[in-house]
Amino acid sequence: MKTIKLPVYNQDPEKGVSNxxxxxxxAFRQPxxxxxxxxxxxxxxxxxxxxxxxxxKDKTFNKIYMITPSFASNxxxxxxxxxxxxxxxxxxxxxxxxIERVERDRDEWEDYQAKLKIHKxxxxxxxxxxxxxxxxxxxxxxxxxxxxxxxxxxxxxxLILDDVINSPAISQSSGxxxxxxxxxxxxxxxxxxxxxxxxxxxVIILSQSYRCNQGIGRLxxxxxxxxxxxxxxxxxxxxxxxxxxxxxxDLQKFRDAYKTATEEKYGNLTIDFNPKCSQKTxxxxxNECIIFPEL
Numbered sequence: 419m420k421t422i423k424l425p426v427y428n429q430d431p432e433k434g435v436s437n438x439x440x441x442x443x444x445a446f447r448q449p450x451x452x453x454x455x456x457x458x459x460x461x462x463x464x465x466x467x468x469x470x471x472x473x474x475k476d477k478t479f480n481k482i483y484m485i486t487p488s489f490a491s492n493x494x495x496x497x498x499x500x501x502x503x504x505x506x507x508x509x510x511x512x513x514x515x516x517i518e519r520v521e522r523d524r525d526e527w528e529d530y531q532a533k534l535k536i537h538k539x540x541x542x543x544x545x546x547x548x549x550x551x552x553x554x555x556x557x558x559x560x561x562x563x564x565x566x567x568x569x570x571x572x573x574x575x576x577l578i579l580d581d582v583i584n585s586p587a588i589s590q591s592s593g594x595x596x597x598x599x600x601x602x603x604x605x606x607x608x609x610x611x612x613x614x615x616x617x618x619x620x621v622i623i624l625s626q627s628y629r630c631n632q633g634i635g636r637l638x639x640x641x642x643x644x645x646x647x648x649x650x651x652x653x654x655x656x657x658x659x660x661x662x663x664x665x666x667x668d669l670q671k672f673r674d675a676y677k678t679a680t681e682e683k684y685g686n687l688t689i690d691f692n693p694k695c696s697q698k699t700x701x702x703x704x705n706e707c708i709i710f711p712e713l
Contacts, residue, residue: 508587
């Protein structure tokens with residue numbers, strides 16, 4: 419068998435921007451869409467706090483928001499990483515309120531960029547000994563000093579939803595569906611910045627059930643970049659997981675990895691659907707890669 423190349427469809431399109439936040443080689447790509455599923459007292463909050471500790475060390479995010487009715491009882495896990503003013507009760511409006519906060523930070527960044535541009539024009543005119551009349555000097559008067567911004571790039575944000583099953587925060591009109599497909603494109607920028615065309619919003623959802631009535635919808639589950647599963651004795655839940663990930667993940671590898679990762683108490687398996695390296699597709703307890711022998 420051979421192929422013959424035709425003289426059509428051979429123009430390579432320009433590469434699009436990735437909208438990724440800078441992360442270390444072994445860290446997950448950001449902004450993620452991450453679903454953590456485990457029954458009560460399995461270790462979801464503990465796992466999330468481990469991730470937040472590393473993210474703080476790496477300076478992955480500038481702002482972390484939470485939507486939860488139980489922040490006070492989980493303060494030990496989240497209190498060091500999330501300010502109380504950034505915690506919302508799970509209402510129909512809470513997701514959009516967070517998105518509005520991200521957009522306000524975006525607006526501040528773009529205002530800073532506009533002021534910085536004028537400041538640079540002023541400095542350039544001074545260096546070139548340009549004759550500046552009174553009207554021009556008046557125009558530049560607010561831009562003589564270099565402007566500042568609270569972050570070193572467009573804001574990098576994370577939203578954690580915890581204990582929101584059966585709440586208005588995940589209803590059809592809550593904005594969760596928008597995040598399911600567009601979380602990397604939240605708060606678009608007028609001008610690209612270092613491979614980013616938007617601020618984006620990473621999302622982590624902690625849930626006691628993978629699939630249930632009034633739970634997280636299939637649209638979101640099928641657009642995940644990360645999925646973490648703890649030991650689950652409900653065969654129906656495991657079957658539902660296999661049904662939905664089977665088109666993108668080798669199911670035998672999933673079964674073997676799941677068994678290996680969850681054989682110990684509080685053990686968990688994370689599937690990375692867009693890993694930086696294929697050997698990092700399956701992780702045990704976040705920091706152990708499960709490597710399969712080459713056939």
